Amino acid sequence: VVVAVAGWGAWAAAGRALRPVRRLDAELAEITAADPRRRLAVPDPGNETARLARRVNGVLDRLERSTVHRRRFIADASHELRTPLTGLRAQIELALADPADPELVDTLRRSLRDSERLHRIVDDLLALARLDSGATPDREPVDLAALVEAEVARRTAPVRVHAKAEPGLTVEANRFEVTRLLLNLLDNAERHANGLVEVEARQEGDSAIVEVRDDGPGIPHADRDRVFERFTRLDAARSRSEGGSGLGLALARQIAAVHGGTLRAADGALGARLVLSLPLAR
Template sequence: MWPGSVRARATLGATAVVALALTAASFALLGIVHANLQRTAKDAAAQQADTVGRLAAQGKLPDLLPLTHGADFIQVVDAEGRVVAASQNLTGRPPVGHVRPDEGTLRATWSGEPFHDEHRQRIVAVTTRAPGGTLTVYAGTSLRDADQADETTSVALGIGAPLLLATVALVTWWVTGRALRPVEAIRSEVAEITGHALHRRVPVPDSQDEVARLARTMNVTLDRLEEAVVRQRRFIADASHELRSPITVLRTQLEVALAHPDPALWPDLVSEVLEDTVRLQDLAADLLFLARLDAAEPVESGPLDLADLCRTTLAARHGDRIPVDAGLQTGVTIEGNSSRLTRLLTNLLDNAQRHADRRIELTLRADQATDTAVLEVSDDGPGIPEADLDRIFERFTRLDDARSRDLGGAGLGLAIARDIAAHHNGTLTAEPHPYGARVVARLPLSPQAAEGP
């Protein structure tokens, strides 16, 4: 039964709140008006009764009592219940009440007497001592004004309240619809966005409210989504191209072997086929590793001594073309995964081995100013043009395509290394160097290492 749209729920909620507030205010208003009018009537009757009581106490009570403003009738009754004086409208009538309060005490009561009209009376009784004995003065005031005020107020509220509620409902419906109009436009535009129309963006309203911020956030999200899809498509195309090349070479070599079945040529042919197969296997392994990084699969992590990891990695590298000069600061500890950080360092060293001339340097230090571990790999190779310092981390990027292919590079090593650094809340950048190339990884120190001794 609850409305399904935000517009209907907002309208219903606003109307219900106003209805509750209006009901409470109406009862409060009726109560205040009724109490004030009754208090006024009571005060007028009490004032008249006190005046007549003083006259009775002084022995100056006339037979016909005059009425003042605010009193409708006056009657004086002795202790035996006989009427000794009254206003003209009560002449010849029996006592209006049988209340005998203590001397000087006022007591009020509700009654339709003595006129039997449709309006109530507020009656005040005052007992006083007169020369002839104890007398009770009854003064009454009609509640005609109070009843009429109650009726008028009730009618006004009965007519005005529904009109006010209807106005609130209509205004809320209109305002909510106008406020949600940009949301509907956003919904319609998002519904039209498909994988082939990622360039489309939702309209941003001119207002600076939550809807405008939502639209801007959605457009930023769509920008990231389009960038991810474009990157994925480019990655698939590049991967297909990279896989096609070694597969084509393998097929050509096998076709040559079938066309020239000379056993003397088979050792060289098998060696070439094996080399291309290994290259294809490495490429497939890199693609699988990138897919796992993109999927953000959880891995074990813990405190790692980077100096130990660097020494272990260097010790496991046999047959490097150029020996690595290492300058490692001890006690540099971070939180991370050992196998992935080993892969990061291995990729940096492999990249340096491909391009270095005679020298490769590996340095590790702790930067206490930024609470980071700084791992640098530099070489004396041809270097990296300043315009390509960031581009080399893109997947399948090779600045010297022919040379990289000959040396076995597929353009994925640095991309994998940067993704690993990012997964460890760090960065990997290529920075200017007086000679050759320098790649710097910055990883946050573990809390214990950051605090220092």
């Protein structure tokens, strides 16, 4: 009898102790099903259950933030894709309405530009999705100085592009991605420069630094983080049919990050100054 009573006592005590956990469990089941903004009520502070409730609430906060972020990203992406699609459709309708129109060729050229723009946006979105998934692309030793010089030599923009690269800057990287990063910086610099773009590659400690500078209006201090967000374009007045979609710097920073490096906008003597840092290969 004594053993039975002691056993029952222990069972009842365990049941009492678990009651708050059961309540949390029931609340959590409701939250996930119904309202993503609801949180667990935190019981008496200080005990283990309260700590658990706070931790779960923290996870819910993060999930909600990421959902909001994702929703905005999808809305922005759809909006960005709709502009060239609308143009494309209008041009096809125009061409079909009067196939004998002598301006048909112009209409087709405009359609081609819009489809190229669509293609570029989809390519960038796919690249971002790939990088987001944490996939580490194939790497090989890449000579950054040689890459900078080769890409600069290929530029055909009306502005002067000047390269200064220290030899022997080898990084372990995906050549395609690092080239894409550099091209995004060069495209931006050429687009905003008055007449001169300078690219400098040098060693600093264990890192390879690549700076792309231009003599344009620069990036205002207040916007130096924002420009790396997806779909941010500061010169909103620029028509959407020309210029970019605001993915270039987001992609560039993500590429730097998967390689263990950083990309930031810094103070420039004249205009913009974008600074890439990548760990040197050992």
